[in-house]
Amino acid sequence: MLLFKVLPFLLLAAGGLLVAESGSETAAGLLPIPPIIGGEQIRLRIQAGELELPMGSSRTLGFNGDYLGPTIRLRRGEVADIRLENSLAEDTTVHWHGLHVPAEFDGGPHQVIRAGSDWNPRFTISQPAATLWYHPHLMGKTAEHVYRGLAGLFIIDDEYSDSLNIPKEYGVDDIPLILQDRRFERDGSFRYAPFPPDIMHGYIGNAVLVNGAYEPLLKLDRGTYRFRLLNGSNSSIMRISFSSGQEFTVIASDGGFLPESVRTDRIILSPGERYEILADFDGTEQTSLVTEIYGGKTYETLKIDVTEKEGRFYDHPGSFRYRAVVPDKDSVRRSFRMETRGMGRFTINGRRMDMNTVNFSLMKNSREVWTIENVGMGMMNVPHSFHVHDVQFSVLSVNGAPPHPLYAGPKDTVLLFAGDRVEIALEFQEYTGLYMYHCHLLEHEDAGMMGQFLVE
Numbered sequence: 001m002l003l004f005k006v007l008p009f010l011l012l013a014a015g016g017l018l019v020a021e022s023g024s025e026t027a028a029g030l031l032p033i034p035p036i037i038g039g040e041q042i043r044l045r046i047q048a049g050e051l052e053l054p055m056g057s058s059r060t061l062g063f064n065g066d067y068l069g070p071t072i073r074l075r076r077g078e079v080a081d082i083r084l085e086n087s088l089a090e091d092t093t094v095h096w097h098g099l100h101v102p103a104e105f106d107g108g109p110h111q112v113i114r115a116g117s118d119w120n121p122r123f124t125i126s127q128p129a130a131t132l133w134y135h136p137h138l139m140g141k142t143a144e145h146v147y148r149g150l151a152g153l154f155i156i157d158d159e160y161s162d163s164l165n166i167p168k169e170y171g172v173d174d175i176p177l178i179l180q181d182r183r184f185e186r187d188g189s190f191r192y193a194p195f196p197p198d199i200m201h202g203y204i205g206n207a208v209l210v211n212g213a214y215e216p217l218l219k220l221d222r223g224t225y226r227f228r229l230l231n232g233s234n235s236s237i238m239r240i241s242f243s244s245g246q247e248f249t250v251i252a253s254d255g256g257f258l259p260e261s262v263r264t265d266r267i268i269l270s271p272g273e274r275y276e277i278l279a280d281f282d283g284t285e286q287t288s289l290v291t292e293i294y295g296g297k298t299y300e301t302l303k304i305d306v307t308e309k310e311g312r313f314y315d316h317p318g319s320f321r322y323r324a325v326v327p328d329k330d331s332v333r334r335s336f337r338m339e340t341r342g343m344g345r346f347t348i349n350g351r352r353m354d355m356n357t358v359n360f361s362l363m364k365n366s367r368e369v370w371t372i373e374n375v376g377m378g379m380m381n382v383p384h385s386f387h388v389h390d391v392q393f394s395v396l397s398v399n400g401a402p403p404h405p406l407y408a409g410p411k412d413t414v415l416l417f418a419g420d421r422v423e424i425a426l427e428f429q430e431y432t433g434l435y436m437y438h439c440h441l442l443e444h445e446d447a448g449m450m451g452q453f454l455v456e
């Protein structure tokens, strides 16, 4: 299931690939690192901007800047007090993806931040160390707002992550990588203008940006580096590796550290998923981070130059503390059929998202077992990713077998190719209210592949 299936995947790219073949002398600069923001009050201004890239300039959106946003960083136990100012001429929302938050502050489609107004969510961080993120979630507009640049990382630290002997210096040996494909037009800009096939297959790009930059350079001393990877694309499923073919160690998934680290030379991230990896760079070499888009092309996304300077090497931990969600005998079972019923009709259990319909209710302080199935046939054979708000869940099985070790840790988003069936265990604690579940391929989500549940 974590290998790419060889499926005919019709990619209808509008326009051609207009990015000049890049040699070693591209004008690209150093990898930008989003600044850290934290403390007692966090201010985020949602604003319009312009992103300059080697191919041209694009009209974009950002938090406190032209494109993307700062990395929010808080500790478990701290209060997140966030003042968002929407300076746009249109409504939006901001959702805290992967965070356990009160429903009223979840930032889903019901918590609209009107054009020109403020929103002040306030909640206590009560979950383990993890790499999470934030992005808009306005009904029918999520894809466009994220595409234009509204996204940022949200890092949580705790005593356990402090105690680990792993790279921790943000931007130095602990490096955030937000990967996003974008479709550049003939004029060198990107914009969000989907045609009906783009809804079916996702708004797939013809170049991949890292932290909002095109083929940037990362200069490293010899040593061990930690990368926090987010697939921030709208719909592209990405397979990530190094051009050298070197192996690395995966230490964390969506919601925090894995029970056992995983040694591999490639990982797949569907939109919204995160992994943290440790990679050793020994000797002077040039390598790059390679991104292969499912059904699309392969890109050398980030150039990595290793200098002769001796940095620090770390042993890669073999296991971590992780408390899985274990169903009990009272656990309610539910099933979710993700189904494409024709062009633009994306359903879960036969229904499209309706703001006025609560799809089901469940009890606070209960555990449940959900079975999710991608019911895909023929032309409707497309991947989906299933995301649940408020909780980190445990994957019990994939197609009847125990999950791959990469899916054995805390998750909030899972990838399902056509025909796949995934069983997850969830625990709903502390908060009541209305939360979303949906496909995280944003074109599918906006086309209705979403529902809402009420915790009572």
Ligand SMILES: [Cu+2]
Residues within 6 Å of the ligand: 383, 384, 385, 439, 440, 441, 444, 445, 449
């Ligand atoms: Cu989908």
